[in-house]
Amino acid sequence: MRTLKTSEAAALLNVSPNTLRAWERRFGYPKPQRSAGQHRQYTHGEVAALRDALQQGLSISSAVSRAREALSTDTHTLVGALAGFELDRADGAMESALALRSVERAVEEVLLPSLDELGERFGTDSAPWAFAARWADGWLRRAQRLAPAPVRRLAILVGDATRSELDRDALAVRAFELFCGRSGARVMALPVAGVSGLSDVVASLSPNAVVIAGSHLADDDIALWAYRVRATAGPLPTALFRSSHQTAPVRTTGTRMLPHQPFAAHRQVLALIDDRQGASVREVAPLSVPEAERERREAQV
Amino acid sequence: MRRLHALRPIEVDGQDGELISFCGHCGLRPHPRAAPPASRVCDHCGLGVVLQARVDVAPRHDQPFLVVDMSLSVCAVSAAAETLFAIDETDAVNRHIGDFLVPADSNAASVENLLTLLVDVAAGSREVCTTVVRPRHEYGVRFWARIGPCGSPRAALLVLS
Numbered sequence: 001m002r003t004l005k006t007s008e009a010a011a012l013l014n015v016s017p018n019t020l021r022a023w024e025r026r027f028g029y030p031k032p033q034r035s036a037g038q039h040r041q042y043t044h045g046e047v048a049a050l051r052d053a054l055q056q057g058l059s060i061s062s063a064v065s066r067a068r069e070a071l072s073t074d075t076h077t078l079v080g081a082l083a084g085f086e087l088d089r090a091d092g093a094m095e096s097a098l099a100l101r102s103v104e105r106a107v108e109e110v111l112l113p114s115l116d117e118l119g120e121r122f123g124t125d126s127a128p129w130a131f132a133a134r135w136a137d138g139w140l141r142r143a144q145r146l147a148p149a150p151v152r153r154l155a156i157l158v159g160d161a162t163r164s165e166l167d168r169d170a171l172a173v174r175a176f177e178l179f180c181g182r183s184g185a186r187v188m189a190l191p192v193a194g195v196s197g198l199s200d201v202v203a204s205l206s207p208n209a210v211v212i213a214g215s216h217l218a219d220d221d222i223a224l225w226a227y228r229v230r231a232t233a234g235p236l237p238t239a240l241f242r243s244s245h246q247t248a249p250v251r252t253t254g255t256r257m258l259p260h261q262p263f264a265a266h267r268q269v270l271a272l273i274d275d276r277q278g279a280s281v282r283e284v285a286p287l288s289v290p291e292a293e294r295e296r297r298e299a300q301v
Numbered sequence: 302m303r304r305l306h307a308l309r310p311i312e313v314d315g316q317d318g319e320l321i322s323f324c325g326h327c328g329l330r331p332h333p334r335a336a337p338p339a340s341r342v343c344d345h346c347g348l349g350v351v352l353q354a355r356v357d358v359a360p361r362h363d364q365p366f367l368v369v370d371m372s373l374s375v376c377a378v379s380a381a382a383e384t385l386f387a388i389d390e391t392d393a394v395n396r397h398i399g400d401f402l403v404p405a406d407s408n409a410a411s412v413e414n415l416l417t418l419l420v421d422v423a424a425g426s427r428e429v430c431t432t433v434v435r436p437r438h439e440y441g442v443r444f445w446a447r448i449g450p451c452g453s454p455r456a457a458l459l460v461l462s
C-alpha cells in the first residue's frame with residue numbers, strides 16, 4: 001500500500017495542507033493514519049479517489065461521498081464472492097482492498113463488515129456462513145503469519161471464550177490478535193475451557209496483559225481461568241473483549257471492557273500496558289532519591 | 302451639468318447571460334482578473350468547489366443557496382444556507398430537496414411545481430425562473446427563490462432572497 005505525506009497528498013489534490021486538514025475535521029475524509037512519529041500518512045487510493053471525484057463533484061461533500069462509494073466496492077465484491085463460494089475472487093477482493101488501505105483498515109472496513117453482512121443475510125448456522133467464516137479465519141491467520149516478528153518486549157495472553165471459528169466474535173478476536181501482533185507484541189491465544197497445564201504456559205510467556213475475548217463460555221469458567229492465570233503471573237491488567245458478561249469496570253480487579261472494534265481494542269490494550277509500565281517507573285523513581293542521597297553522604301564521609 | 306462629471310458608471314460583474322464563477326460553499330467570487338485557479342477548490346475557504354452560473358442567477362456571497370441535481374438530490378449547501386436551515390452540508394448532501402424546501406406559492410398548482418422547475422433547469426429544458434418557497438415544517442416564513450443552471454456538471458442552482 002502506497003502512503004503519502006500531507007504535502008504530497010495536498011499536491012496531488014492541488015490544495016494546501018491546511019485545506020486537507022480542514023477536510024479531515026469537517027468531512028472525516030481523507031482519513032490519515034499516523035506514523036511512528038505521529039505524522040499523517042494518507043493512502044494513495046483514498047486521495048486518488050477523491051481527486052477523481054472532485055473533477056465531477058458539485059461540492060466537496062458530494063465528492064467525498066462519491067469517493068467513499070468508490071472505495072466501498074471492495075466490500076460488495078467480497079460479499080458477492082463469498083456468497084458465490086468463489087475463493088479466488090474473495091482473495092482478489094482483499095488484495096484490492098489492501099492496495100488502498102492498511103491491513104488494519106482492510107480488515108475493519110472490508111473483511112469484517114462483509115462477514116457481518118453475510119451473517120445477517122444467511123444466519124450464522126448456515127453453510128454459506130460457515131464457508132465465509134472459514135475463509136476469513138484462514139485469511140486472518142495467514143496475515144498473522146506474515147506479520148513482522150515481535151520487536152517490543154510485550155506479551156499479551158488472550159483467553160479465547162468463543163465457541164469455535166464459526167462464532168461471530170471469533171473473527172473479531174482473530175483480527176485483534178493480528179493487530180496486536182503487527183504492533184510488535186507477542187500474542188498467545190488459549191482456549192478458556194482448558195486450564196490444565198496453564199501455569200506452565202503463562203510462566204513461559206510472562207504476559208504484560210490478559211484479554212478475555214468472546215462470550216460463549218459461562219462466567220464461572222472464565223473466572224476459573226482468570227484465577228489460574230493470576231495465581232501464576234500475579235495481578236496483571238485484565239480486559240474483556242466482546243464479552244456479554246459485564247458492562248461496567250470491576251472495582252476489585254480493575255478489569256476493563258474494551259471497545260467493540262478490534263483496532264480500537266488493541267490500541268487500548270497497548271495503552272493499558274504502557275500506562276502500567278509508566279506507573280511502575282514512577283513508583284520506583286521516588287525511592288531511588290533517598291538512596292542516591294545516602295550514597296552521596298556515605299561517599300562524603 | 303458640471304455635476305454629471307462626478308458620476309461614475311456602476312461596476313457590474315457582467316451582462317445577463319454571461320457566466321461568472323463563485324464558491325459553492327462561501328459564495329465568494331474569484332477576482333475577475335485573477336489567474337485561473339489551479340484546482341476547482343475555492344482558494345478562500347477551501348470547503349467548496351468553484352462553480353459557474355449566469356450572472357443574473359449567481360448568488361452574492363451572503364445569500365443562502367443550494368445546488369440540486371436532476372434527481373432532486375442536494376449536491377451542495379452554502380455556508381449561509383447551513384445557518385438558515387440549521388443543517389450541515391455533510392448531512393444534507395444526497396438527500397431530497399423536499400426534505401428542506403417546499404413550495405409556498407399559493408398560485409402554484411401543486412407541490413410538484415418547485416420540483417418540476419428544478420428538474421427542468423437541471424436538465425437544460427428551462428433557463429432562469431423564480432418561485433416562492435419556505436423551509437419544510439416552518440410556517441410564516443417565505444423566500445423568493447431564483448432558480449437557474451450552474452455547473453459543471455450541470456445542475457440547478459437555487460438562490461434564496
